[in-house]
Amino acid sequence: MSHSDLLMKTEMAMPRTLKQACEVQSNGLHDKNDIPGMPLPVLKAAGIDLMDHWKEGLTAPGQVSNLLALRDPSLHRLSADSIGALCTLSAIADSTAVRKSAPVIAQAAESTATPQIRNVATAGGNLFQRPRCWYYRAHQFDCLKKGGHMCFAVEGENRYHAVFGNGPCHIVHPSNLANALSVCQAEVLVVSSAQGTEEPRRVPMHQLFCLPEDRLKSEHTLGPDEIAVGISYRAAPHSAHYEVREKQSFDWPLVMASVALDMRDDGRTIAAARVCAGGVAPIPWRMPQVERALAGINVKDTQRVRQACDLAIRGAQPMSNNAYKLRILPVAVSRAVRLAVG
Amino acid sequence: MSDQTAHGTVPIACSINGRAYSLDVQVNERLLDVLRYRLGLTGTKEGCGEGECGACTVLLDGLPVNSCLVPAYQVDGRSVETVEGTDEQWAAHLHEHGTTQCGACTPGVVMTARWLDDTNPEDLSVREALAGNLCRCTGYRGICEGIKATLKARQQSSNEEGNP
Ligand SMILES: Cc1cc2nc3c(=O)[nH]c(=O)nc-3n(C[C@H](O)[C@H](O)[C@H](O)COP(=O)(O)OP(=O)(O)OC[C@H]3O[C@@H](n4cnc5c(N)ncnc54)[C@H](O)[C@@H]3O)c2cc1C
Ligand code: SF4
Ligand code: FES
Ligand code: FES
Numbered sequence: 328m329s330h331s332d333l334l335m336k337t338e339m340a341m342p343r344t345l346k347q348a349c350e351v352q353s354n355g356l357h358d359k360n361d362i363p364g365m366p367l368p369v370l371k372a373a374g375i376d377l378m379d380h381w382k383e384g385l386t387a388p389g390q391v392s393n394l395l396a397l398r399d400p401s402l403h404r405l406s407a408d409s410i411g412a413l414c415t416l417s418a419i420a421d422s423t424a425v426r427k428s429a430p431v432i433a434q435a436a437e438s439t440a441t442p443q444i445r446n447v448a449t450a451g452g453n454l455f456q457r458p459r460c461w462y463y464r465a466h467q468f469d470c471l472k473k474g475g476h477m478c479f480a481v482e483g484e485n486r487y488h489a490v491f492g493n494g495p496c497h498i499v500h501p502s503n504l505a506n507a508l509s510v511c512q513a514e515v516l517v518v519s520s521a522q523g524t525e526e527p528r529r530v531p532m533h534q535l536f537c538l539p540e541d542r543l544k545s546e547h548t549l550g551p552d553e554i555a556v557g558i559s560y561r562a563a564p565h566s567a568h569y570e571v572r573e574k575q576s577f578d579w580p581l582v583m584a585s586v587a588l589d590m591r592d593d594g595r596t597i598a599a600a601r602v603c604a605g606g607v608a609p610i611p612w613r614m615p616q617v618e619r620a621l622a623g624i625n626v627k628d629t630q631r632v633r634q635a636c637d638l639a640i641r642g643a644q645p646m647s648n649n650a651y652k653l654r655i656l657p658v659a660v661s662r663a664v665r666l667a668v669g
Numbered sequence: 670m671s672d673q674t675a676h677g678t679v680p681i682a683c684s685i686n687g688r689a690y691s692l693d694v695q696v697n698e699r700l701l702d703v704l705r706y707r708l709g710l711t712g713t714k715e716g717c718g719e720g721e722c723g724a725c726t727v728l729l730d731g732l733p734v735n736s737c738l739v740p741a742y743q744v745d746g747r748s749v750e751t752v753e754g755t756d757e758q759w760a761a762h763l764h765e766h767g768t769t770q771c772g773a774c775t776p777g778v779v780m781t782a783r784w785l786d787d788t789n790p791e792d793l794s795v796r797e798a799l800a801g802n803l804c805r806c807t808g809y810r811g812i813c814e815g816i817k818a819t820l821k822a823r824q825q826s827s828n829e830e831g832n833p
Contacts (some may be wrong), residue, residue, distance in 0.1 A: 335694045336695070337697055338677075339679070339696050339742075373739075373743075374738070374739075374740050374743070375720060375738045378699070378738050378740065379719055379738075381697065382718065382719070391696070417732070438721070440801070441720070441723065441800050441801025442732075442733055442784075442798060442800065442801055443720070443733045443734050443735045443781075443801040444720055444735065444801065445739070446729070446732040446733060447729075447734050447735075447738070447739065448735050461753075475763055476730055497791075554833070556824075562765060576796065576797065576800040577800035620811060
């Protein structure tokens with residue numbers, strides 16, 4: 328059967344309540360005994376990344392559960408400490424509450440893709456979108472992530488690949504939002520049939536994503552029966568997101584940096600810093616060495632700030648074509664620090 | 670849960686350029702395909718088919734979206750505007766400023782520009798708004814000038830209407 332024939336056979340669940348969505352996710356659309364071995368439905372939010380997969384012939388899910396059919400207003404709610412999973416990136420970027428509470432999150436949303444995409448792409452979909460590695464996205468390459476035997480990026484075109492994380496797959500995590508949320512002590516709220524919908528499981532950002540050495544075929548730790556319903560985050564008024572791109576408007580970042588600073592009462596000294604780099608590793612890459620070095624520094628002391636940011640590349644293992652990232656990463660981090668100070 | 674399951678096709682009702690439509694669409698059908706191949710609204714173009722070029726831009730409830738990445742069933746109960754619903758005033762100003770050469774990007778550009786018309790254009794620079802519309806011919810300058818001229822003319826005429 329051809330790929331498009333398979334797509335024609337796709338069945339779609341339109342759950343109205345979270346409880347129904349959880350049921351569909353744990354049992355599928357039919358009695359399990361009807362179609363033995365049928366995989367569980369694929370979750371769909373706005374469907375941007377899913378459509379891309381279908382079109383490229385990467386997946387042809389038998390069953391899809393359309394989260395946009397949910398009638399639960401909490402999934403669209405935005406506040407100074409929470410983001411519903413179905414909020415669009417435009418809504419996040421435009422939200423005064425988010426802008427005031429954690430500028431880094433609004434800026435990361437605003438710098439994602441194009442207005443056309445931000446107007447439909449959801450927070451949940453942005454976190455769980457699949458990687459952009461061109462070998463992964465092209466059906467002709469049966470690479471490690473797709474169950475094959477080699478990573479084509481190792482000897483191939485790897486200028487947009489990872490400099491941290493040590494393989495065996497060298498993707499960079501694609502999500503802008505994940506990077507920013509990592510410095511806002513965010514937790515993703517997750518429901519499932521087993522967990523129930525009343526008391527979502529709270530997954531901190533550092534436990535949400537996993538390295539290829541731990542799990543190769545998925546980038547996150549949620550089970551197939553789990554649905555993210557929202558994100559809770561802490562206020563980070565001194566925070567910023569900075570991206571270096573090849574093209575200034577609308578491009579995937581080569582490298583991005585999200586920074587959140589706690590300032591002492593004098594308004595000049597950094598009490599504590601949280602720094603996360605994107606475009607450099609298979610997960611949002613926190614930089615504890617830079618965070619420690621920034622603590623206690625007077626932000627006017629540009630030389631010490633710069634020295635602290637230069638530590639960003641410690642431990643990096645660039646591939647054959649991406650050592651340039653080591654030159655721009657400290658710059659991105661120090662610019663994000665400067666913007667975070669305000 | 671049969672009423673919550675779509676098998677192959679989904680019935681939808683939506684408004685396109687102000688006209689009401691009821692259609693059965695395939696689960697895997699894109700809004701772009703419905704517009705072009707079912708309704709003959711071929712003004713909306715397909716360039717890349719993957720969200721990069723903006724040739725397929727339409728307004729969904731007033732906001733620009735890539736119709737190549739919006740599943741058709743997702744417009745159920747909503748309103749879609751395409752380039753066919755655009756009034757003549759746009760064409761005149763855009764033409765005058767050399768906004769279009771081969772024309773492949775133009776319908777998408779016009780739809781993004783119409784969004785600016787509906788919002789407050791001062792809030793967004795025209796260039797930033799056009800981040801999702803690629804043009805391989807003009808170099809964008811004519812596009813930006815043409816849009817600014819049209820927005821200005823429209824602002825003036827609506828002010829005049831407001832203050833007789
Ligand atoms: C041209 C282009 C440029 C882009 N540039 C950027 C960029 O610069 N930065 C960036 O971050 N992104 C970028 N993107 C990616 C885009 O932001 C994502 O594709 C989009 O956010 C996905 O959201 P969605 O709602 O459409 O997700 P969907 O396509 O519906 O889902 C994506 C994935 O998430 C899973 N999922 C969705 N919702 C949930 C949930 N609630 N719980 C659990 N799993 C869920 C789905 O199963 C699926 O695997 C770009 C995309 C395009 C096409
Ligand atoms: S980096 Fe990962 S996704 Fe890309 S080719 Fe290697 S194994 Fe595949
Ligand atoms: S055809 Fe839709 S963005 Fe290019
Ligand atoms: S006029 Fe040819 S692509 Fe814009």
